[in-house]
Amino acid sequence: KLLNKSTLLNQTNRIVFNSNVVFGGNTSSVLYGGSNRNFGSKGKISEYSHKAKSALYHRGSTLYTNTTRDELIKMEKEFVPPQRYEPKTISDKIARKSVQFLRKFSNLFFREKYIHYAIVLETVAAVPGLVGSALLHLRSLRTMERNNWIKILMDEAENERMHLFTFIELSKPTLIERAMVAVAQGIYFNIFFAFYMLTPKTAHRFTGYLEEEALITYNNFLKDLDEGKVPNFSVNTPAPQLAIDYWGLPADATLRDCILVIRQDENDHRAVNHEISNRISKNNTDPIDL
Amino acid sequence: KLLNKSTLLNQTNRIVFNSNVVFGGNTSSVLYGGSNRNFGSKGKISEYSHKAKSALYHRGSTLYTNTTRDELIKMEKEFVPPQRYEPKTISDKIARKSVQFLRKFSNLFFREKYIHYAIVLETVAAVPGLVGSALLHLRSLRTMERNNWIKILMDEAENERMHLFTFIELSKPTLIERAMVAVAQGIYFNIFFAFYMLTPKTAHRFTGYLEEEALITYNNFLKDLDEGKVPNFSVNTPAPQLAIDYWGLPADATLRDCILVIRQDENDHRAVNHEISNRISKNNTDPIDL
Numbered sequence: 001k002l003l004n005k006s007t008l009l010n011q012t013n014r015i016v017f018n019s020n021v022v023f024g025g026n027t028s029s030v031l032y033g034g035s036n037r038n039f040g041s042k043g044k045i046s047e048y049s050h051k052a053k054s055a056l057y058h059r060g061s062t063l064y065t066n067t068t069r070d071e072l073i074k075m076e077k078e079f080v081p082p083q084r085y086e087p088k089t090i091s092d093k094i095a096r097k098s099v100q101f102l103r104k105f106s107n108l109f110f111r112e113k114y115i116h117y118a119i120v121l122e123t124v125a126a127v128p129g130l131v132g133s134a135l136l137h138l139r140s141l142r143t144m145e146r147n148n149w150i151k152i153l154m155d156e157a158e159n160e161r162m163h164l165f166t167f168i169e170l171s172k173p174t175l176i177e178r179a180m181v182a183v184a185q186g187i188y189f190n191i192f193f194a195f196y197m198l199t200p201k202t203a204h205r206f207t208g209y210l211e212e213e214a215l216i217t218y219n220n221f222l223k224d225l226d227e228g229k230v231p232n233f234s235v236n237t238p239a240p241q242l243a244i245d246y247w248g249l250p251a252d253a254t255l256r257d258c259i260l261v262i263r264q265d266e267n268d269h270r271a272v273n274h275e276i277s278n279r280i281s282k283n284n285t286d287p288i289d290l
Numbered sequence: 291k292l293l294n295k296s297t298l299l300n301q302t303n304r305i306v307f308n309s310n311v312v313f314g315g316n317t318s319s320v321l322y323g324g325s326n327r328n329f330g331s332k333g334k335i336s337e338y339s340h341k342a343k344s345a346l347y348h349r350g351s352t353l354y355t356n357t358t359r360d361e362l363i364k365m366e367k368e369f370v371p372p373q374r375y376e377p378k379t380i381s382d383k384i385a386r387k388s389v390q391f392l393r394k395f396s397n398l399f400f401r402e403k404y405i406h407y408a409i410v411l412e413t414v415a416a417v418p419g420l421v422g423s424a425l426l427h428l429r430s431l432r433t434m435e436r437n438n439w440i441k442i443l444m445d446e447a448e449n450e451r452m453h454l455f456t457f458i459e460l461s462k463p464t465l466i467e468r469a470m471v472a473v474a475q476g477i478y479f480n481i482f483f484a485f486y487m488l489t490p491k492t493a494h495r496f497t498g499y500l501e502e503e504a505l506i507t508y509n510n511f512l513k514d515l516d517e518g519k520v521p522n523f524s525v526n527t528p529a530p531q532l533a534i535d536y537w538g539l540p541a542d543a544t545l546r547d548c549i550l551v552i553r554q555d556e557n558d559h560r561a562v563n564h565e566i567s568n569r570i571s572k573n574n575t576d577p578i579d580l
């Protein structure tokens with residue numbers, strides 16, 4: 001019996017995966033390198049055929065793995081305008097101010113060059129998830145206490161890297177942008193690392209605000225794309241193949257569709273990071289409910 | 291139409307996930323915190339219902355997510371005795387010698403206290419995947435070149451952490467072991483980090499050899515458990531719930547079953563790390579075929 005999504009949704013309030021349930025999604029090809037993947041037949045370096053069933057192992061890290069046209073339409077219709085977390089503490093305010101400063105600075109530099117802005121933005125966005133998950137992983141090993149945030153943060157880092165490569169397929173970064181990114185990483189990674197060690201609560205708040213800005217950027221991108229204001233790109237620009245594979249987009253997907261799923265990813269990151277920040281002082285490391 | 295595993299295996303040589311295919315696996319509960327997970331109904335911090343379909347998002351990181359009794363039997367029967375990679379270069383030999391030294395040293399300390407040995411072993415094993423994936427992730431952002439090894443290494447780290455917590459459920463580490471682990475991490479993490487920056491090729495070779503030793507340890511564990519030689523534990527010791535959830539083991543699973551799937555995980559890590567080491571100088575970052 002084939003269960004479709006709405007059955008899954010409505011059948012019970014709790015979905016348990018101890019019976020076979022159906023997942024769609026054209027997720028494996030990009031992460032595992034294109035069309036010649038051969039899950040199930042004898043592997044090159046392994047002999048064990050049992051693996052075939054878990055071809056989703058090491059699959060992508062986005063929630064949106066089989067995003068049909070219908071789902072894209074639903075996604076756009078149901079999108080909730082970026083929610084802004086009202087700063088409550090002094091460190092919240094510092095976190096927000098820093099993000100606002102970075103925002104103004106980068107706006108000056110990029111203006112309407114959205115794709116180039118997005119490339120730089122994503123190389124920056126891919127750092128906090130890595131730093132957070134790495135430090136929490138090491139702490140979990142050291143203290144021998146489980147922590148349910150590590151996986152979601154690792155996946156956030158992977159997810160941001162896929163955003164980056166989606167845009168790189170659309171526009172090769174200029175030499176100056178590449179240099180900027182390389183230099184920025186050296187400084188930013190180390191600062192964020194120290195920052196996270198010092199105050200993970202504020203580091204996650206900072207990331208939450210960064211994600212709010214990313215949401216606004218992708219909102220504006222979408223609006224300007226629809227109004228034909230983005231040089232070199234239009235609503236008809238086809239999506240790169242890797243994006244089609246990663247998010248399971250329809251074959252005729254466009255750049256516009258990519259922005260929809262990326263914006264949705266950012267919205268998840270925003271929620272996850274603000275929630276971790278809220279919970280961190282309570283030492284409540286329960287899983288994050290997305 | 292429900293496709294079972296053998297259909298998936300035999301139907302075509304290439305499995306494409308753009309149509310609905312069936313995956314089993316009781317994978318979600320442990321990673322997302324036990325039995326009250328509520329995928330699909332309105333989330334606490336998110337409003338978007340589309341997510342229900344991807345409940346495997348942020349799921350576990352092992353290949354063996356729905357390991358029925360039949361599959362455990364098959365797994366044990368088809369297990370290939372640990373393959374040893376013959377050192378070819380001087381650095382291979384150094385990597386092997388270092389691992390052999392660590393092995394002898396820890397054997398002296400632990401003798402037949404397998405669970406305690408495993409706890410310390412796993413806190414050590416959870417470092418290379420993290421270091422490798424973190425450094426490759428940062429390099430990928432910096433150079434803007436995709437790298438298919440990052441995800442599999444992140445997942446290796448997560449996977450090792452789950453091994454650790456499986457054993458921690460069975461035997462609380464002693465104070466001296468906890469102290470040992472904390473001190474060891476401070477030293478070992480930094481050494482391995484520098485080691486990986488210097489020569490990733492040898493670092494992966496080292497990890498490959500470490501996994502070979504882990505395989506032998508779990509082989510011996512299995513043998514001694516079957517012969518009733520492991521104090522406090524027997525073939526009837528029940529598996530911890532988190533292990534049942536993570537690997538999708540049958541409800542009556544035992545410690546013995548856990549060792550079977552853990553050994554299989556280690557075998558994958560061995561293959562992955564030796565393969566990366568082989569390929570690293572060729573700069574071939576294609577996905578690893580498991």
Ligand SMILES: [Fe+2]
Nearest residue numbers: 122125160163
């Ligand atoms: Fe992003």
Ligand SMILES: [Fe+2]
Nearest residue numbers: 125211266269
């Ligand atoms: Fe993000």
Ligand SMILES: [Fe+2]
Nearest residue numbers: 412415450453
């Ligand atoms: Fe392990």
Ligand SMILES: [Fe+2]
Nearest residue numbers: 415501556559
């Ligand atoms: Fe391992």
